[in-house]
Amino acid sequence: MLLKNLRPANDYDRFATETLEPWDMLFVARxxxxxxEIPPGALADIGTATAVVPVRLAADPALADxxxxxxxxxxxMLEEGVPRIEALxxxxxxxxKVGDALALPFEDGxxxxxxxxxxxxxxxxxxxxxxxxxxxxxPGGIALVHDMRRDAPQALLDRFTRMRAEANYPPTHLEEKVTLDEARALVAEAGVDAFSTVFSPNAGLGAMGFEILLKKPVCA
Known part of the structure; x- marks a missing residue:
């Protein structure tokens, strides 16, 4: 199950395209x-909301294939993203695609x-x-997850709270986030720790979150 955003789709779209843009750009660059590293193919953005990330990716000449x-x-949420996709x-x-993050609507591989x-x-x-x-x-495919840490540096959390307030958004709920160690434990629980890297940058906006990187072996 992928929980629905509690804000209206157009309200969230404004927040995602403006306030979250610095983190989106870090994500897109990664x-x-x-x-x-791999041949082109299909890329799915899970929890895409108004499809801000796919639009940024599809507009990138480096990902033309x-x-x-x-x-x-x-x-x-998906419907809110359609006009932007069509306009571009x-x-x-x-x-x-409407789909559940816990039962993705794709065949194996x-x-x-x-x-x-x-x-x-x-x-x-x-x-x-x-x-x-x-x-x-x-086989040979890559999964990438970026999310916010509950144990992020307080200065960054305070900055994010101010950014949300300026966008008329309430403070984030830290209790639902995970720590870096908990992220590593999740990878182990999923049984994919042998194919994973979990880390958080030491500085910059990226230090507010963590990355989970999964690389499926070619022989899998």
């Missing part, structure tokens, strides 16, 4: 870097990449979501 799928449980002429490269930003903390079974992302990867 995806671009990883995409150079890739196709993109935005997956979210809430049809209203990206309808042929971005598919939107269907994707070259599965990515997710700021979604893991919403999920009632986080380890299962990681297991699902790994399942749908083709």
């Amino acid at each position: 995806i671009r870097q990883l995409a150079r 890739w196709s993109f799928i935005g997956v979210d449980l809430d049809p209203a 002429g990206l309808s042929s490269r971005i598919e939107l 269907a994707l070259a990449m599965a990515v997710s930003r700021a979604t893991l903390h919403h999920l009632p079974d986080k380890a299962l979501s990681l297991k699902e992302m790994f399942r749908v990867l083709r």
Whole structure:
């Protein structure tokens, strides 16, 4: 199950495209870097909401040979993203699909990449979501998760709270986030720790969160 966002879709879209842009750009840059390691294919953004991330990716010339799928449980969120996709002429490269992060709507080995930003903390079974992302990867495929840490530096948390307030958004709920050690434990619980890297940057905006990187072996 992927929990629905409690804010209206148009309200969330404004927040995602403006306030969350610095973290989106870090995420997109990391995806671009990883995409150079494998042949092009289909990339699914899990918990895509209004498809901000797929749009940023599809507009990147470096990813011209890739196709993109935005997956979210809430049809209203997906519908909010359609006008932007159409206005940019990206309808042929971005598919939107209603789907559950705990039972992804893909066959085994269907994707070259599965990515997710700021979604893991919403999920009632986080380890299962990681297991699902790994399942749908083709051999040699890559899964990337970025999310916020409960144990992030206080100065960064305070800065994020101010940014949310300026966007008329309430403070984030830290109790639903995980620590860096808990993220490592989730990977182990999912049974994919042998194929994973979990880390958090020491400085910059990225230090507010962590990265889970999964690489499916070619022989899997």
